[in-house]
Amino acid sequence: MPRAATSSDVFNAVAEPQRRAILDFLATDERPVGDLVKALGLSQPSVSKHLRVLRQLDLVRARRDGRRVLYRTNAGAIRPLHEWAGTFERFWSQQLRRIKERAESTHRESRR
Amino acid sequence: MPRAATSSDVFNAVAEPQRRAILDFLATDERPVGDLVKALGLSQPSVSKHLRVLRQLDLVRARRDGRRVLYRTNAGAIRPLHEWAGTFERFWSQQLRRIKERAESTHRESRR
């Protein structure tokens, strides 16, 4: 079995750095494809292909405006990722607490 | 250019569902490989290969205990993912606010 398709879920879709760059770029405003081509320095076909993957997962939404197509990020579709990663939050903060405690006790040691 | 290697960054590593399952399973306690094999229903070689990818990115840490090797999740390595996704939080909550407002105004309409 090969790797899951990039368009199979959000995790696979955002594994590609250029697609994350696209989501970042389209987060605040809607933009035509041409703007992305300029901003990312990729070829126009490459950008269109990335947008297709993102559109299939509803990570971006498109709207036609004359001869251009305006895209924008649909932030809500990124939530599942944030939530999954968030389930580990209590573990890493626990770890940070332990490190801090150890640092403090070392500090006390050195003052003796 | 092919897809980036699974071991190239955290985003690619956690794109694989079985690897996320491993991270979930090892989040609370350290466990030997055999436990993972039982819990995930995967072959032992498959599990070892997934663990290798995760270890290369410091997403899990290993410790030998006799003939077994105990693994545990290093939650801190998941933070970058949580933080990237978190940059979109203000956008999706904005969207939710807009939806709520619209629902309320519709409610007022219908009461007139």
Add this chain to the structure above:
DNA sequence: GAATCATATGCCAATACGGGAATATGTCAA
């Protein structure tokens, strides 16, 4: 309708994948 601008799709190459089976390495116990 023809020319033009903006975007999408098709085909190609090289590459890395995940799973299975077989085998290698490492550790303990008798």
Add this chain to the structure above:
DNA sequence: TTGACATATTCCCGTATTGGCATATGATTC
């Protein structure tokens, strides 16, 4: 040392990938 147990590595296969280039589709203007 030999055997048994636990884990890691190697080899193979079918598959989906990203990016480049050429080309198709869609919309506008003349």
